[in-house]
Amino acid sequence: MSETFVPQVAAPLPLPVSVPPLITSHAQAVAVAQDFAASVRDGAAERDRSRSLPIAEIERYSATGLWGITVPRAYGGPELPIATLAEVIRITSAADPSIGQIPQNHWAFLNMLRAERDEARKAYFFGKVLQGHRFGNALVEMGTKTAADWKTTFTADGDDYIIDGTKFYCTGALFSHFIPTVGRTESGAVLRAIVPRDTPGVTIIDDWSGFGQRTTASGTVKFDKVRVPAFNIIGLGGLREQPLVYGPISQIMQAAIDAGIALGAFEDMLEFIRTKSRPWVDSGKERAAEDPLTISQVGDTRIRLRAADLVLAYAAGVIDDVLQDETVDGIARASLAVAEAKVLTTEVALHASSQLCELAGTSATLGKYNYDRHWRNARVHTLHDPVRWKYYAIGDYALNGTAPPVHSWI
Structure with missing residues (x-):
């Protein structure tokens, strides 16, 4: 940065x-x-x-x-x-x-x-x-025990609610027209509000300084005595009783981003090897694209990428199937399928972005190409939800029949 x-x-x-x-x-x-x-x-x-x-x-x-x-x-x-x-x-x-x-x-x-x-x-x-309006987010906070804890308050005031709090990791908020947020009432009830971006008391601060995903503007949103009408409160009259495929849909979007990072790195690697890289001195080849060890490693990365894409598509298909009849068992099945996709897309994003440098060679690290952005993006975005817990969820179900938890991160 x-x-x-x-x-x-x-x-x-x-x-x-x-x-x-x-x-x-x-x-x-x-x-x-x-x-x-x-x-x-x-x-x-x-x-x-x-x-x-x-x-x-x-x-x-x-x-x-x-x-x-x-x-x-x-x-x-x-x-x-x-x-x-x-x-x-x-x-x-x-x-x-x-x-x-x-x-x-x-x-x-x-x-x-x-x-x-x-x-x-x-x-x-x-x-x-x-009509073309965009929604962002102001959900997670810094300094709470977990990502599922909030200090933001919703205080009833006549037919309105007053929101006070500070959020971080607010990807999309800066580009949005509406900012969904979450907090608690004095009684501890969880409420969600859809806050128009131009509401008095809303401040969006572009202070995201992560070394990857630099231009997501995933920074701070502050709510200072922000007044919203009850009509903008989601779940005020209760949410439907039927389970909702929320976590798996949230997670498959993360996996798709990582699969895209891997594909972008792979395509840049191929182009650089074909047009700019030199063959290794011991290869006996005229072009880097003819180097047998390079070809082999490109094949390995292509296989990993294909496997991740196929499991991603499979997981999406499971979600679409479960959406026809959302049940607790179905949501568990979708969560596990997406967990598998998340593991593979995480691995291939990190692998492909590293292999770009390994196979394209030292000249590919020059600042004018900025290829390090692929690894930085992969490393930062794959931290969104710890993939180590995906292995655990998959293994615990396979070994003990334990269904994964139901929340936004699985």
Whole structure:
């Protein structure tokens, strides 16, 4: 991170000026994602180097209609499969994983909104998405015992609630029009609010200084006596009793980002070996791409990448199957399938980004290429949820039949 980086208070963003197109099929979504990814790929290295936030790129991304692909059909959306969502994220993340990560909480919130009982509330906020509005997040806090603990307070005041608290890791908030947040009432009840970004008392601070995923703006959101109407409180009248596939959907998005990081590193490695690398002196070859040991290691990385992609697609298919009849057992099955994908995508993201340097050679480490961003992005993003606990969940189920816990991180 540049020593000149100084945290900044983010300015508000304009509201959407046009309604995004409705994407109605997997093939259409993939084609649109590929076109968008191609448009942002060339600028990814420089955005990372200069820490230039992709505000214009996110405006174009949401204008494609891809941010609305999971809106349920009952509320005017296409309700495309999670397999489609995972592929869109993978494609976009291969071009720029910061851009690939920014909408994850938008889609996670839309999934949670399915549990809301109030139909008017659901119709209103799903409708906002179809009009081009973006949702961020302000959920996790620093300094609490775990990521599932909150100090943020919700205080009833007439027909409104007053929110006070400070959040961190707020990926998406800076680019959003609405900021979902969570806190507790005086009685200890957990409430979730959808806070319009321009509400008085909301401050978004661009102070994310992680050495990877530099342009996600995953920094601080402060709520200082922020007043929101009861209509913006999710679950105020209770959430549906049927279990919700929340954790697995949240997790498969993380896995898809890591798969994209791996693909981006792999593609850059191939191009560099073909066009710039020199063969090793003992290989007897004219080109690095003819070096047998290099070829072998490229094959090994390709196999790992293929395996991760296949397990990712399998896990997405399990989620789509479970969504047809959400049960506790089904959610456990989805969690375990996604845990397997998370293990493999974590491993291949770290492996591929390291192999880029190993096989492309010393010249690939020059600052003008900024290839180290692949490893930095992989290392930082794979810390999102500790993969060591995925091994445990998978092993405990296989050995003892113990279902994994139900929360956002499994």
